[in-house]
Amino acid sequence: MVPFEAEKFRPFMDSVVRPWLDSHVEGGQFPGYDGGGIQFYRAVNPSAKGIIVMLHGFCGFFGKFHEVVYNFFEHGYSVYFMEHRGHGLSCRSVKDLSMVDITDFDEYVEDVKCFLDRIVLPEARNASEGSGSRLPLFLYAHSMGGCIGTMFLEKYPDVFTAAVLTSPMLKINFGTIPLWKMKLIALGTRLLGWNDRFVPGQGDFTGISDMAGSGASCQARYDYSFEMRVDPKNNNRYTTNGASCRWARASLRATLGLDKKEPDLAMPILVCQAGRDTYVRNDAEEHLCSVAKDAKLVRFPDARHEIYNAEGDILKKYYETLFAFLDSHIGDMSR
Numbered sequence: 001m002v003p004f005e006a007e008k009f010r011p012f013m014d015s016v017v018r019p020w021l022d023s024h025v026e027g028g029q030f031p032g033y034d035g036g037g038i039q040f041y042r043a044v045n046p047s048a049k050g051i052i053v054m055l056h057g058f059c060g061f062f063g064k065f066h067e068v069v070y071n072f073f074e075h076g077y078s079v080y081f082m083e084h085r086g087h088g089l090s091c092r093s094v095k096d097l098s099m100v101d102i103t104d105f106d107e108y109v110e111d112v113k114c115f116l117d118r119i120v121l122p123e124a125r126n127a128s129e130g131s132g133s134r135l136p137l138f139l140y141a142h143s144m145g146g147c148i149g150t151m152f153l154e155k156y157p158d159v160f161t162a163a164v165l166t167s168p169m170l171k172i173n174f175g176t177i178p179l180w181k182m183k184l185i186a187l188g189t190r191l192l193g194w195n196d197r198f199v200p201g202q203g204d205f206t207g208i209s210d211m212a213g214s215g216a217s218c219q220a221r222y223d224y225s226f227e228m229r230v231d232p233k234n235n236n237r238y239t240t241n242g243a244s245c246r247w248a249r250a251s252l253r254a255t256l257g258l259d260k261k262e263p264d265l266a267m268p269i270l271v272c273q274a275g276r277d278t279y280v281r282n283d284a285e286e287h288l289c290s291v292a293k294d295a296k297l298v299r300f301p302d303a304r305h306e307i308y309n310a311e312g313d314i315l316k317k318y319y320e321t322l323f324a325f326l327d328s329h330i331g332d333m334s335r
Helices: 006-024 062-074 106-131 144-155 179-191 219-230 245-258 282-291 312-328
Strands: 025-031 037-043 050-055 077-082 137-142 162-166 269-274 295-300
Touching: 006 025, 006 062, 006 219, 025 106, 037 062, 037 106, 050 062, 050 106, 050 144, 062 077, 062 219, 077 106, 106 137, 106 144, 137 144, 144 162, 144 245, 162 312, 179 245, 269 282, 269 312, 282 295, 295 312
Parallel strands: 050 077, 050 137, 137 162, 162 269, 269 295
Antiparallel strands: 025 037, 037 077
16 A cells, blocks of 8 residues: 555655556557547456446546555556546546546546447456456546446446445536526527637646645645646646537537436445535535435545545545445345
C-alpha cells in the first residue's frame, strides 16, 4: 500500500510505484464503438483473485489513478483502466485539447462495452482457465465514470459481479441554480448552435495550479498528477479543463435519465460518498441506495470529491471500505 501520510506519499511514488508502473503496466489502444482509438492500460496480477475495471471522472486520465491501481494490484487484483474518448491519449472530436466533448453519454457506455468485449473479457477467460476457476469482475467508477458506469449497469446488468461507485455523478451540483433554469440554458445553447464552445465560465487550461478549486484535499497527491498535466513531454494530452456545451447537454440528459432504471439494479453496489462534495449531489447517491436492490452507502464526512486524493484517516478508511466490499464478493459467482 502507498503510505496514507502526505509527507511519505511522493518518496514512495517515486521510488516504488513509478518503477512498478514501468515493469507491470502495459498500455495500448482498442477501437471504440465507432472505430476511434481508445487508450487503455492493464496490470495483470498472475495470482489475481479478481479483476477490476476502472472508469475515471471528468478531465481524468490514467496518471491520476497510479496510486489506486498500484494498491488494487498489491491487494491481489488485476486492473484494467480506459481513458474515455475526449480524454488522455484517446480519440477527440474537437481540436482544442482543453475541451471535453461528447454528443451522447451512450457513446461512453458503448466504448466500455467494446473494452470489455475486445480486451478485458477474453483475457479474463484465459486467466480463469489458467487458475481453474472463474475470476469475478468488478467495476470501480469515479464521478463522471460513475454516471457512465451506472448507465452501463442498467443497460448490461449481467456483466459485473459487483460495482463500486465513488462520488458518482448521478446528479450534478448546480449550486443555487434551479434545474428548470439549467434546462432552459441547455435549450438556449442548442438553439444558438453552441456545440463545440466552452460552457460559460470554463475555458482552456492555464497551467496554473489550483488545488483549492479541485476535488483533492491532499496537496502532494494533487501535485503528482498536476505535474503530468503541465509536462511538455505529454503534448497537452492531459490538459482537459472544461466542457463543451454539447457535453453539458449530454451530461444533463444522462443524469436525468439514470434514476428511471435504478430500481432494477440488482448487483451488489457500494457507493462511497464525500461529505464535502461540491461537484455532485449527495442526495442522488442516497436515492440510488434507497431504491436499488443491493446498494450500500458509506459516507466519508470530511472528504472532498476525490476521496482517493485525500490523506491520513480518510484514505485509510476508504481503502479498508473498498477492500472489504470487493473481497466479500470474491466467491460470488452468481453473476
